[in-house]
Amino acid sequence: MFRKRFRFLFGIGFSLTALPTLLLAQGQAPLRLNDCIQYALDNHPQIKVARLQIADAEWQVKENIGMGLPQIGLGVGYQYFLQRPGIPASAIGIPAPGDEKIFFNAFHSLAPSISVSQLLFSHSYLTSLKAARTYRQYVQLQLEDTQKKLRDQVTEAYLPALLLEESLRILDYDIGNLEQQLRETQATVKAGFAEQLDADRLQLALSTLRTERDNLSRQHDIVLDALKMAMGMPIAQPITLADNLDALLQQYASVDATGTLNFNNRPDYTTLLKGRELSALQADLFKKYWMPTLAGFFQYQPGWQGAFGNDTRWFFIPSAIVGVSLSINLWDGGSSRARYERAMISHRTVEAQREMLEQAIILEVETARRQLLDAVERIQNQQKNLELARRVYEATQTKYKAGVGSSFELISAEQRLYSAQKALIQAQFDLLKAKVALKSALGQ
Numbered sequence: 001m002f003r004k005r006f007r008f009l010f011g012i013g014f015s016l017t018a019l020p021t022l023l024l025a026q027g028q029a030p031l032r033l034n035d036c037i038q039y040a041l042d043n044h045p046q047i048k049v050a051r052l053q054i055a056d057a058e059w060q061v062k063e064n065i066g067m068g069l070p071q072i073g074l075g076v077g078y079q080y081f082l083q084r085p086g087i088p089a090s091a092i093g094i095p096a097p098g099d100e101k102i103f104f105n106a107f108h109s110l111a112p113s114i115s116v117s118q119l120l121f122s123h124s125y126l127t128s129l130k131a132a133r134t135y136r137q138y139v140q141l142q143l144e145d146t147q148k149k150l151r152d153q154v155t156e157a158y159l160p161a162l163l164l165e166e167s168l169r170i171l172d173y174d175i176g177n178l179e180q181q182l183r184e185t186q187a188t189v190k191a192g193f194a195e196q197l198d199a200d201r202l203q204l205a206l207s208t209l210r211t212e213r214d215n216l217s218r219q220h221d222i223v224l225d226a227l228k229m230a231m232g233m234p235i236a237q238p239i240t241l242a243d244n245l246d247a248l249l250q251q252y253a254s255v256d257a258t259g260t261l262n263f264n265n266r267p268d269y270t271t272l273l274k275g276r277e278l279s280a281l282q283a284d285l286f287k288k289y290w291m292p293t294l295a296g297f298f299q300y301q302p303g304w305q306g307a308f309g310n311d312t313r314w315f316f317i318p319s320a321i322v323g324v325s326l327s328i329n330l331w332d333g334g335s336s337r338a339r340y341e342r343a344m345i346s347h348r349t350v351e352a353q354r355e356m357l358e359q360a361i362i363l364e365v366e367t368a369r370r371q372l373l374d375a376v377e378r379i380q381n382q383q384k385n386l387e388l389a390r391r392v393y394e395a396t397q398t399k400y401k402a403g404v405g406s407s408f409e410l411i412s413a414e415q416r417l418y419s420a421q422k423a424l425i426q427a428q429f430d431l432l433k434a435k436v437a438l439k440s441a442l443g444q
Helices: 002-026 033-043 045-067 123-190 196-231 245-251 267-287 335-401 407-441
Strands: 071-080 086-088 101-103 108-122 293-306 314-327
Touching: 033 045, 033 123, 033 196, 045 123, 108 123, 123 196, 123 245, 123 267, 123 293, 123 407, 196 407, 245 407, 267 335, 335 407
Parallel strands: none
Antiparallel strands: 071 108, 086 101, 108 293, 293 314
């Protein structure tokens, strides 16, 4: 009864935990940026490959450990001598008629065996074991680097989609206003208080906005497909976005342009350092090629020899061996020296790559900081411009409704307001993009 209740509660808990993921997979829930990132981390093929590499590294460590554990083997052999070795009996002083010989074995030989060997000391084994464990850490860092790159890719694909959605929202609002103004103007024309030219101008402006909206809508679909590709989601899967620029700006509000750079916060940098450690181990392996290898072994062989037919006697002839073996490589023609030099070249190459990566990271951080400061200044200016454009538009609209302004002035004010709105959204997008870039550059 307790087990059934536990399974029932566990099933409910698992279902509630898996529900958001299932909804995301089915495209039934609007996706926030964090949802898209999590989907990519759970489903992207690059993550699957990185995890398989970690599993392979785990088994590589076990493989190397196994080489240093006792090796046990069983065997069995059967021999039939077509011609048995022997010597004449007279050769050893045994009287025998004719050329009768004394044979040293029977026609049939059956020899089972069991052998045990143990590696006692080997520099190459110890170095290989350490290298396997270091490689396991290396692929783990590679997974973290892949996760970071995926987060950056998904974020870079998510933000343009938000920018287009905000632009579409503004266009829909402006189109609605223009449609209302067109209806009012057409009614005024019918009443004889306005010219048809005013209605035509509004109709042309409305047609232009609708065409621009259609273009933006197609671009939005393309950007969403790029987002799904970055997430590792099927292109045919429908998705909708839940975030907006203001919400994400709040989410990244803690990003500071004066943040301290620590190279070790960057997975690509720590991965490179671990690769340098691997190259150093490889050089050490080839440098000490002369170190001895010591192994112990034991073998027991319970053998039987005999014959079939009239003489069915079999003789039990066991043997047991125990010993050690020591091997030292004194000279291999210089091949180990060549491998050591190549390993050192690889090590120095990684060191040069580290220096280049440090400079690239510093440049990336400084560029992101400058872009962030520039974006902050531009968004302040665009907010002022938008407020000014909105006041001009409201004043022009009031004059037009009072009959003291022209439709041309109204359309011009509408266009300036729309341009200011687009500029502010672009400035918000640039600010958010700069914050994301700086956070990524700092490895946060």
